[in-house]
Amino acid sequence: MKKNLTIASPSADSVVDAAGKDTSPSQTVRAQLQLRELVLSGELPAGVRIAELSIVERLGMSRTPIRAALVQLEQEGLLVALAHGGYAVASFSEREIADAIELRGCLEGLLARLAAERGAAPVVMNEARAALREIDELLRRPMLTDETFPIYVDANERFHARLAEMADSDVIARQLERVNRLPFASPSAFVIAQSSSADSRDMLVVAQSQHWQVLDAIDRRESGRAEAIMREHSRIAQRNLRAAVNDHHGHAALEHPPGVQLIRRR
Amino acid sequence: MKKNLTIASPSADSVVDAAGKDTSPSQTVRAQLQLRELVLSGELPAGVRIAELSIVERLGMSRTPIRAALVQLEQEGLLVALAHGGYAVASFSEREIADAIELRGCLEGLLARLAAERGAAPVVMNEARAALREIDELLRRPMLTDETFPIYVDANERFHARLAEMADSDVIARQLERVNRLPFASPSAFVIAQSSSADSRDMLVVAQSQHWQVLDAIDRRESGRAEAIMREHSRIAQRNLRAAVNDHHGHAALEHPPGVQLIRRR
DNA sequence: TAGGACATTGATGTATACAAAATAAGGCTG
DNA sequence: CAGCCTTATTTTGTATACATCAATGTCCTA
Numbered sequence: 330m331k332k333n334l335t336i337a338s339p340s341a342d343s344v345v346d347a348a349g350k351d352t353s354p355s356q357t358v359r360a361q362l363q364l365r366e367l368v369l370s371g372e373l374p375a376g377v378r379i380a381e382l383s384i385v386e387r388l389g390m391s392r393t394p395i396r397a398a399l400v401q402l403e404q405e406g407l408l409v410a411l412a413h414g415g416y417a418v419a420s421f422s423e424r425e426i427a428d429a430i431e432l433r434g435c436l437e438g439l440l441a442r443l444a445a446e447r448g449a450a451p452v453v454m455n456e457a458r459a460a461l462r463e464i465d466e467l468l469r470r471p472m473l474t475d476e477t478f479p480i481y482v483d484a485n486e487r488f489h490a491r492l493a494e495m496a497d498s499d500v501i502a503r504q505l506e507r508v509n510r511l512p513f514a515s516p517s518a519f520v521i522a523q524s525s526s527a528d529s530r531d532m533l534v535v536a537q538s539q540h541w542q543v544l545d546a547i548d549r550r551e552s553g554r555a556e557a558i559m560r561e562h563s564r565i566a567q568r569n570l571r572a573a574v575n576d577h578h579g580h581a582a583l584e585h586p587p588g589v590q591l592i593r594r595r
Numbered sequence: 596m597k598k599n600l601t602i603a604s605p606s607a608d609s610v611v612d613a614a615g616k617d618t619s620p621s622q623t624v625r626a627q628l629q630l631r632e633l634v635l636s637g638e639l640p641a642g643v644r645i646a647e648l649s650i651v652e653r654l655g656m657s658r659t660p661i662r663a664a665l666v667q668l669e670q671e672g673l674l675v676a677l678a679h680g681g682y683a684v685a686s687f688s689e690r691e692i693a694d695a696i697e698l699r700g701c702l703e704g705l706l707a708r709l710a711a712e713r714g715a716a717p718v719v720m721n722e723a724r725a726a727l728r729e730i731d732e733l734l735r736r737p738m739l740t741d742e743t744f745p746i747y748v749d750a751n752e753r754f755h756a757r758l759a760e761m762a763d764s765d766v767i768a769r770q771l772e773r774v775n776r777l778p779f780a781s782p783s784a785f786v787i788a789q790s791s792s793a794d795s796r797d798m799l800v801v802a803q804s805q806h807w808q809v810l811d812a813i814d815r816r817e818s819g820r821a822e823a824i825m826r827e828h829s830r831i832a833q834r835n836l837r838a839a840v841n842d843h844h845g846h847a848a849l850e851h852p853p854g855v856q857l858i859r860r861r
Numbered sequence: 862t863a864g865g866a867c868a869t870t871g872a873t874g875t876a877t878a879c880a881a882a883a884t885a886a887g888g889c890t891g
Numbered sequence: 892c893a894g895c896c897t898t899a900t901t902t903t904g905t906a907t908a909c910a911t912c913a914a915t916g917t918c919c920t921a
Contacts, residue, residue, distance in 0.1 A: 356875065381903070391876045396903095397666055404670040406769065413883060414903050421766075428709075428764045435705045439698065498694045500687075500777070503672065504770065511766070622905065647873070657906045662873095679913060680873050 356390050360398035363388050368407050368418050369512065371590040375420040378411060405510050420593040421512065423574055427567055429514035434563025436505045437492065438556040441543055444495035445552035454544065457491040460484045461540050468537060472530055481533070482517045488540060489516040492559075495547065512588035519569035536565050622656050626664035629654050634673050634684050635778065637856040641686040644677060671776050686859040687778065689840055693833055695780035700829025702771045703758065704822040707809055710761035711818035720810065723757040726750045727806050734803060738796055747799070748783045754806060755782040758825075761813065778854035785835035802831050 354362075364384065367373050384395050399416050402408045408416040421429075463484040467477050493502045509515040520533070539562045546555035574592065620628075630650065633639050650661050665682050668674045674682040687695075729750040733743050759768045775781040786799070805828045812821035840858065 378902090380901090382901090392903095393875055393877090396663070400663055400666050401670065404667065406766070425764070425766050428766045431709075432702075432705065432767050432770060435701055436698075439701045443694075443697075498691070500672070500691050500694045501698050504698060504774065507773070508770065644872090646871095648871095658873095659905055659907090 356394040357397045360388060360390060360394040361401055364395070364398045364402060365407065368402065369587040369591075371588070373418050375418040375591055375593075378415045378417050379408070381415075405507065407510075407512070418591070420591050422593050423570070426513045426570055426592065429508060429511045430563050430566045430570065433505065433508050433514050433516075433566075434560045436501065436508060437489070437559040437563065440493055440496040440498070440501055440505065441547060441559045442496075442552040442556035443498060443501070444492070445547045445550050445555040447496065448550070449495035449547055450497070453491050453494050454548070457488055457495075457544060460488040460491065461537065461544070464488075464533075464537050464540070468530065468534060473533075482520060485517045485520065486515075492543070512591050513570065516566075519566050519573050532565060532569070536562065539565075622660040623663045626654060626656060626660040627667055630661070630664045630668060631673065634668065635854045635857075637854070639684050641684040641857055641859075644681045644683050645674070647681075671773065673776075673778070684857070686857050688859050689836070692779045692836060692858065695774060695777045696829050696832045696836065699771065699774050699780050699782075699832075700826045702767065702774060703755070703825040703829065706759055706762040706764070706767055706771065707813060707825045708762075708818040708822035709764060709767070710758070711813045711816050711821040713762065714816070715761035715813055716763070719757050719760050720814070723754055723761075723810060726754040726757065727803070727810070730754075730799075730803050730806070734796065734800060739799070744786075748786060751783045751786065751802075752781075758809070778857050779836065782832075785832050785839050798831060798835070802828065805831075 367384075367387070373379060379399070381392055381395060381399075385392055388395065399408060403410050403416055407419055409419045411417055461484075464481060467473060467481050467484075470477070473481060493505055496502070513519065520529075539558050543555050543558040543562070546552075546558060573589075633650075633653070639645060645665070647658055647661060647665075651658055654661065665674060669676050669682055673685055675685045677683055727750075730747060733739060733747050733750075736743070739747060759771055762768070779785065786795075805824050809821050809824040809828070812818075812824060839855075
């Protein structure tokens with residue numbers, strides 16, 4: 330019987346963190362990341378049972394870490410537990426996605442309000458401003474290209490992450506993270522879908538205005554205003570959702586954001 | 596080597612559901628419930644590592660279902676993952692609990708608003724009204740006793756559960772459930788702590804008024820009002836939290852709601 | 862005596878063997 | 892020929908053995 334099966338699978342999994350040292354994630358973490366990728370990329374069809382063994386041979390590890398990953402993804406809402414054991418990929422109606430976005434707006438609004446009431450740490454505020462200045466820079470050009478778009482997405486996510494820090498509330502920030510892990514609910518989910526759209530830049534300009542305004546509101550301790558802005562901010566995503574779904578249903582071969590096939594068409 | 600260790604532990608675990616048939620939950624489910632109980636009852640000290648083997652011998656099952664339960668409770672926020680593997684019982688500052696309550700208010704407010712905007716199913720509305728009439732009945736008496744209090748708690752939780760159904764949004768309801776699982780965040784968590792207080796009945800009268808008002812608002816499709824009421828409603832819990840913490844710090848032998856020892860004293 | 866290196870112990874992470882249950886298939890009977 | 896019961900196979904649930912990593916304690920040396 331062969332031992333030492335712990336040797337890493339040939340696929341390049343070793344991760345190098347910011348400090349440069351090689352932090353090789355545990356099998357469980359790898360399983361979680363790769364399985365999530367498998368779900369979002371649509372390789373696993375929604376609704377049908379996921380055979381553990383098929384994942385085992387696909388990811389090249391034992392059942393134990395894979396089961397752990399299944400449990401976690403079920404908790405995240407990406408999988409649904411089946412009646413007599415096992416899991417299936419979840420699918421979402423257009424309204425469920427809209428609800429998830431509304432939920433994010435609600436939570437970000439709460440965080441913005443608390444930040445305004447409690448006062449945000451200057452360091453975090455500056456990091457947020459730095460992210461916004463990057464976006465300002467990008468928006469100076471008449472249109473965003475395939476190279477500049479990833480930069481926008483990155484800066485946008487950094488801004489939203491800092492905003493979540495400002496209220497200094499781990500409990501709420503944690504919940505927001507959960508919501509953001511739902512497909513389509515995260516801040517820049519539908520930005521991608523709209524990248525090719527003609528007036529996509531205008532949408533980003535509006536969003537960016539709200540970004541600056543909410544920082545201003547937090548600075549001035551105008552908590553009600555801060556909350557209202559973030560709520561309204563999420564409604565841009567609502568608009569993009571509708572546009573993306575229509576595009577998706579129309580011409581099939583459009584550039585998809587990860588996870589479109591999880592949308593349950595009526 | 597002895598096989599068939601699957602035989603259930605002597606502790607009475609078999610559950611009979613509403614239909615009357617004996618649904619014996621899986622080891623994993625049992626592990627989750629019992630471990631949660633162990634955490635909330637304070638048998639496991641907060642902050643120190645939970646040795647898996649100690650749980651194994653306590654619950655009389657193998658490591659596998661226990662590890663699954665640990666993963667789930669970590670996701671719930673009751674446990675924290677330690678740096679180099681393993682878990683510890685989480686502890687909460689008074690502010691974290693306050694944040695959790697605020698979060699619940701926010702989510703219940705969102706659900707109430709959506710219910711008002713979309714219209715709630717008449718059946719659910721009637722069930723909610725039925726729960727409120729039970730509370731009305733209880734409040735007719737000058738004071739609540741040890742027998743009537745559990746009835747109040749039950750009716751109160753039923754009302755809140757129905758309210759969560761009214762918006763017909765699984766995504767949001769699910770998130771609210773998660774929050775309610777946090778210690779002290781659930782609707783009737785601090786009602787218990789205040790049961791002996793002299794003006795506890797008055798507090799319940801106020802809460803009950805808000806209960807009826809939110810149903811009225813949903814009925815009239817006044818979504819903004821519905822949301823505002825539920826937000827304010829959660830602030831009764833905030834008040835009770837402060838009172839309970841003071842009581843707890845004062846005389847130690849007071850009647851505790853489950854999980855007081857998870858409050859991190861400064 | 863103090864500090865460091867090594868060894869030992871005990872923990873978790875991982876793999877796999879085993880058992881039970883559910884599903885699918887096949888045969889039998891009405 | 893259809894429906895049901897029985898059987899076989901596949902799949903998940905559970906237990907346990909093994910490996911690896913961290914922490915602690917001891918011994919040796921400067």
